[in-house]
Amino acid sequence: MKIPGLPRITGWHPIATTLILAGAMAAFARFNYGLGATTNLSDEFPWGLWIGFDFLGIGLAASGFTIVAAVNLFHAKEYEPIVRPAILTAFIGYLLVVLVLIIDLGRPDHFWHPLVMWNPHSVMCEISWCLMLYTTVLSLEFAPIVLEKLNIVSPIKWIHAISLPLMIFGVLLSTLHQSSFGSLYLIVPNRLHALWYTPLLPVLFFISCIASGISMVILESLIFARGGRDLLPTPLRANLAKIIAVTLAVYFVVRVEDLLTRGAWRELTALTYYSLAFYAELLIGFVIPFVMLLMERVRTSRRGLYAATLLVVVGFAFNRMNTAITGLEHYPTQTYFPSLIEVFITLGITAVGFSAFSFIVKYLPIFEPVVAGPRRRKEVVTGPPEPIFISREGGDLESR
Amino acid sequence: MSQKKAMLIDLTLCVGCNACQSACKEENQLPPNEEKYLSLTAYTALDKYNDLYVRRMCQHCDVPTCVSVCPVGALSKTEAGPVAYDGEKCIGCRYCLQACPFHVPKYEWSSTKPRIQKCKFCASRLARGLQPACAEACPTGATLFGDREELLVEAARRINAEPARFVPRVYGKDDVGGTSMFYISPVPFEQLGFDSRMGKTPMPMLTMSALSKVPNVLSVGGVLLGGVWWITNRRAKVQAFEASQKKDPTRPPEDKP
Known part of the structure; x- marks a missing residue:
């Protein structure tokens, strides 16, 4: 039931409050008992x-x-x-x-x-x-x-x-x-898997952050638009989408070229833990959104653009997590999965971020x-x- | 002590008596159990490969990876050879654990004020003119302490004297730019758990290829962006001026931006 003049009751507040509280308790545990007792980090990881x-x-x-x-x-x-x-x-x-x-x-x-x-x-x-x-x-x-x-x-x-x-x-x-x-x-050339280790790491990180940064802007503007505050007219959003497509293409070319020259592409011929992670990252974050953004229809449609930029962001997350975690694992003997406390702290801090944003936007x-x-x-x-x-x-x- | 110190570990002489580890534990006041792998309580450990025993410890590299990655300089290479650690400076970023090519530093995970632990090359004993506890304890001379250059000569002499007994390589002479711990062995080092893919270039050079570009990015980038702003800004002003000229041609020309 909606009563005019009263704020709508949404699920967001209780969820955010719960996450922040859980995160705060997890942080308390981390500071009290140390990293060893509360995380899955180790000398190897x-x-x-x-x-x-x-x-x-x-x-x-x-x-x-x-x-x-x-x-x-x-x-x-x-x-x-x-x-x-x-x-x-x-x-x-x-x-x-x-x-x-x-x-x-x-x-x-x-x-x-x-x-x-x-x-x-x-x-x-x-x-x-x-x-x-x-x-x-x-x-x-x-x-x-x-x-x-x-x-x-x-x-x-x-x-x-x-x-x-x-x-x-x-x-x-x-x-x-x-x-x-x-x-x-x-x-760490000896530790990081050849699919992610390259002397071009800094260049690749820079190119991909441009695509993800602009994707975030588009996502934000689409979310605000749903709330009735459309900050960007559709053609401008479509232009930004074009820039993302170009950036993704540049990234793809540099990445593939690098894999070929270093010979690391051989790792991709078999389906392994690593090659699957690599394919997931490259397809979700780069190839699929690139193909989508080539289409005028996607660039000018809110829903299409929403999907494409979300893919870029998810693929970006994949890429960073693969570099920071997957590529350093020795599957299956030495793997890492975060502890609950690590997860709670991370979620809690993310919730703080979203809450701070909506609070600041309000005032x-x-x-x-x-x-x-x-x-x-x-x-x-x-x-x-x-x-x-x-x-x-x-x-x-x-x-x- | 101007000469850099080092140790020569002759794997053919080691009998696996573990005297080095016991002496190390006594010197560093650690619990006296025998360990196979490096840990918080074993700054040196004795691993066995078939009938060969291999000692592990911090290699005290000449261009240490750990020293280069430490953001606060908690790790430092001393003139005499040891790589020293200052727990008071350490912020606990654990980059040294991640980067050390020999997997040496161990972290006090269970502490709320954690530090790293590793072989100190008995720096305090060296300063007093003594040799490291492990070298002093070794009954067979498998661990030999001395000046770096002299030990390299000695290692080469042993290999040349009995070429059938050794593989022709002094591990640590120039691996990752040279270390303070030399190994000579009767079998290829790859069979003894040594990483053979590391090459002779010091690891920090890999980082420097990127870090050395920082000043360039700042200077060239600064000028470039300033220029871009100047051009775009100028263009906008000219456009604005032309537009105003069209509207009001009587406007005096000295207003032109």
Whole structure:
């Protein structure tokens, strides 16, 4: 029964609350009893589900830098309405990944050590720095939205002044650490299965994160559209879909070419644990969505696009989990499957992410940047109306 | 101690008495049971292949993989040879466990303040001018401690003196860029559980091929993106100007952006 004026009762809240509570209890157990008692990690398998989650979270949060670059650096202003949702997605994604990383560390109380103890030869060190710096960039990109709501304008002016170098820095940091997650495995040629180990890992990780990041943006816009807030007209969404198709094609060519030159394709001639995982990943995440996105009919249909981008994201998850877990297993003697506590912590943190998103969307101007922008911006800059921070014309510089 | 120290393990001399492991456990105050594989309580372990005994321990590589991957520098290669570990710096990322080509570091999984454990090459004994506990305890001379260069000469001398007795290879001389633990053996090393696919290039070089591009990405990428922004921005302004010109041709031309 639906009573007008009262909020609808949905299943989402109890589920999210349960997951978050279970996750909190699991986290409590992890901190109290240590990693050995609560996870299935071991000397043979020191990294597991949580590292996979980090890969996923960061990869999907690539929407942040791709859209910011497209709109503000490449001037695709028509995509402006999705900049704020993309930044918010990325910001939440990165905060969650940092949280999971800290839980994953053997010594969470030492999490700040990379700040002061450097080792420039370590990919892990580079990633820690990129994560910290990019999360800072994201918080600065996000801050104007909060400040705007609170009507505090002077810091907005300050952030606006540095927005161009800030955005460029953010895009570069993303390029670096998105690929560096692949570089993490460059040092284990003896352990990682030949179907996933390649010197091109960083390149492949970078290309695939673009496809998954844009897919996330499309998925988000489709989900909002269902709630009655269509941020992107269909032709624009179809254009984004074209970019995904091109990215998938590039990825496929590089991946296959690499398998051929290294001779790793021989692993694919028999149906094994590994080759099946590989086929699943490549078909679900790359081949099928690519073929789908080639069709105009799919690109312009909400349902078709929903399916195709969902496949990209799922295939992306497959790829990252295969690199982080499957490829390192010695099937069938040495395998890894996450413990319940690992799973609960992961689900709990994911639920925190979704809840934070819906909460923030409710109270902050995420969807109305163009409406909210001109009204307050007059105090900040002069010039043609445009939203704060999100777009930036050179005219501002001269008129100041 | 300017000369790098090393150990030569002559598998033909080892009789499997386990004196090395006992001495190691005593030195490091570990429970005195005999173990076949490296663990938290066995910094060295004695495995058996047919009638050959093979000691395992940290190889104390010249260009150590673990040292290169550690984000906080908790692992370091000391001048005398040992790869040292500082548990106070360690954040517990376990990248060293993942990356070590010899599967050496072991993690204190059951602790809430875990550290890694591995052979220390008796660094404190070396500093006092003593040899490692295991080398001192070895009754047959199967484990021989000395200067790295001298031991390499000695290993080559033994192989050349009795070519029928040894395979012509000093394991560790240049594997993964060279280690501090040399093995000479009567049978091919692949039969003794040694990984033969590792090559002579230090593992950290694999990472450096990607990491060395970081400064380039920052500088070239920064200029490139700045340029792209300048061009697209300029184009938009020119378009806006032309549009305004059409509407109002009397507008003074010096307004042109």
